[in-house]
Amino acid sequence: MNNFDDLIDREGLSPDQEARLRRVHDLLVQAGPPPDLPPALERPPTAPADAEVVQFPHLPRRRLAIAAVAAIALVVLAFGGGYLVGHGKPTSFATKRVVPMHGGNALALLRVAPRDSAGNWPMQLEVNNLPTQHDPRAYYELWLTRDGKPLALCGSFRVNARTTTVRLSVPYNFKSFTGWVVTRQAANEHEPGPVVLTT
Amino acid sequence: MRPVTTDGELIQRAATGDHSAFEDLYHRYARPVFGLALRRLGDRGRAEDAVQETFASIWRSAASYRPERGPGAPWLYAVARNAIVDRARSRTEVPSDIPDEAASGPGPSDRVEQGWVAWRVHRALEELPEREREVLALAYWSGLSQSEVAEFLSIPLGTVKTRTRAALAKLSDLLGDDLQ
Numbered sequence: 001m002n003n004f005d006d007l008i009d010r011e012g013l014s015p016d017q018e019a020r021l022r023r024v025h026d027l028l029v030q031a032g033p034p035p036d037l038p039p040a041l042e043r044p045p046t047a048p049a050d051a052e053v054v055q056f057p058h059l060p061r062r063r064l065a066i067a068a069v070a071a072i073a074l075v076v077l078a079f080g081g082g083y084l085v086g087h088g089k090p091t092s093f094a095t096k097r098v099v100p101m102h103g104g105n106a107l108a109l110l111r112v113a114p115r116d117s118a119g120n121w122p123m124q125l126e127v128n129n130l131p132t133q134h135d136p137r138a139y140y141e142l143w144l145t146r147d148g149k150p151l152a153l154c155g156s157f158r159v160n161a162r163t164t165t166v167r168l169s170v171p172y173n174f175k176s177f178t179g180w181v182v183t184r185q186a187a188n189e190h191e192p193g194p195v196v197l198t199t
Numbered sequence: 200m201r202p203v204t205t206d207g208e209l210i211q212r213a214a215t216g217d218h219s220a221f222e223d224l225y226h227r228y229a230r231p232v233f234g235l236a237l238r239r240l241g242d243r244g245r246a247e248d249a250v251q252e253t254f255a256s257i258w259r260s261a262a263s264y265r266p267e268r269g270p271g272a273p274w275l276y277a278v279a280r281n282a283i284v285d286r287a288r289s290r291t292e293v294p295s296d297i298p299d300e301a302a303s304g305p306g307p308s309d310r311v312e313q314g315w316v317a318w319r320v321h322r323a324l325e326e327l328p329e330r331e332r333e334v335l336a337l338a339y340w341s342g343l344s345q346s347e348v349a350e351f352l353s354i355p356l357g358t359v360k361t362r363t364r365a366a367l368a369k370l371s372d373l374l375g376d377d378l379q
Contacts, residue, residue, distance in 0.1 A: 006345060007338055008367065009360045020371045021364070027374065030313065031320035033340035035234045038243065041250055042229075107255075162248070 095124075099180060103197040106130045110142075110180065123154070123168045127182070130159045130196060137187030140196070142168065144177040150192040151177065156185070206271025207264070214261035221258060224275070229254075231321040232279045235314050239283045253282040276318050323373040331366035338363055 004025045010018055094113045101108040106129040113122040125142060133139065139158050143150035155168035182197035204223065212220035232253050236246035256278050264274050324332055337348045338359070345363075349356040 007360075008364050017368075021367045024367045024370045024374065027316055027320050028335070028339050028370075031317040033336065034230050034321040034324055035237050037230055037233055038247055040247060041233060 099199055101180060101182065101197040101199050103182070103195070106197055108182065108197050112174075120169045120171050121174070123170065124165060125155075125157070125168060126163055126165045127157075127159050127197075128163045130164075130182070132159060133184075135187055139185050141183050141185050141192065143181050143183060143192060144170075144172060144174070145179045145181050146177050148179070148181075150181055150183060150195075154180075206275060207266045208271075210257070210261050210264045210271050210274065211266065213258060214264065221254075221261075224257065225254060227322060227325055228275055228279075230325065231318045234321050235276075235279055235318055236283045236286070238314060238317065240287055245286060249279075249283045249286040252286060253279045256282050272319065272322065276315065279318075280314070319374060320370075323370050326373055327366055327369055331362050331369070334359055334362040335366050 004022055007025070008021055013021070095111040096114045097112040099110040099112065101110060106127070108125060108127045108130075111124040111126075113124075115121050127140075130140065139156045141156050142154040144152040144154060152170070152172050154170045154172075155166070157164070157166040157168075179199040181192075181195045181199070183193040184196050185193045204220075206224070206227065209220045209224045209227075213224060229250065232250050233246055236249035236253075237243065240246050240249060257275065260278065264271065268274075324335070327335070333352070334348060337343050337351060338345065341348075343351060345359050346356055349359045352359070
């Protein structure tokens with residue numbers, strides 16, 4: 001470590017100026033070097049620009065605001081986790097609509113692609129902060145709901161500790177439903193379990 | 200050389216859903232947050248998670264910032280510290296053996312003080328021109344002498360000294376009250 005007198009040419013400095021530079025020097029020494037940012041954190045988060053947020057009928061305006069915040073926060077989390085940088089999948093998934101979901105500290109972003117020629121809606125679900133299930137037979141399920149009641153199963157999945165992304169596909173007519181939920185399923189449980197995420 | 204837009208103004212804009220303001224905050228504070236998390240958690244993976252949680256918290260709670268209660272940096276520091284402490288608590292394991300003697304490292308208040316200093320200094324470094332930040336990093340943390348820094352960067356020794364002094368002077372302005 002260089003000392004102040006080695007580093008700074010003091011010529012022309014007033015005593016007050018020198019004292020201030022010495023104080024800065026001391027703070028630099030005390031602070032130590034700033035860390036190198038890992039690649040996953042080098043770029044700021046960005047929101048998807050080409051997708052619209054789905055507004056289901058009967059979804060109150062206040063909950064839409066919460067959902068929008070949840071969507072942005074999830075984008076932050078997903079980006080910070082290196083998902084966008086490392087895999088670039090969101091750009092490879094032709095997103096037509098984005099459905100934000102939230103519950104407790106967990107967030108999710110459901111991307112819906114244009115309907116394929118066979119009549120299916122490809123979907124990509126990004127989930128963050130849902131608890132990892134210790135029972136290897138436990139899992140989560142995504143449901144379409146009407147008036148809060150799970151009616152149509154869209155798929156099952158497990159999560160890791162960070163952002164989990166799964167691809168699903170359903171043939172349903174979304175206009176028949178009013179929202180989505182994610183439920184927690186215990187082993188051998190065939191009815192919808194407790195809701196952990198909702199639109 | 201104060202930033203054109205203050206941290207507090209950016210927080211208030213972020214609270215209204217302004218993405219560009221949020222991105223500016225990220226550029227300014229990603230490194231200080233990561234540094235703070237790394238100090239506290241001692242693990243890069245967990246520190247990365249803490250950065251994610253911090254910025255998610257900033258976005259969620261920006262509306263709770265009150266400019267009349269103080270500038271933005273301490274508010275951001277508090278949000279970051281809470282996210283990092285939560286992350287630390289979530290993985291705390293009960294030690295199997297209780298040590299007989301107190302740890303010799305800095306106590307909690309010293310650690311808070313050190314964390315705050317590093318936070319402010321690292322944040323201020325982000326405001327320096329790249330060529331000055333580079334000279335400071337080499338001069339303070341690479342172990343190179345001024346002559347070796349000059350050789351490394353292929354610039355005259357006088358230029359190294361000029362940039363170092365200019366960088367410290369700018370930091371002096373940026374750090375302001377912290378120099379008291």
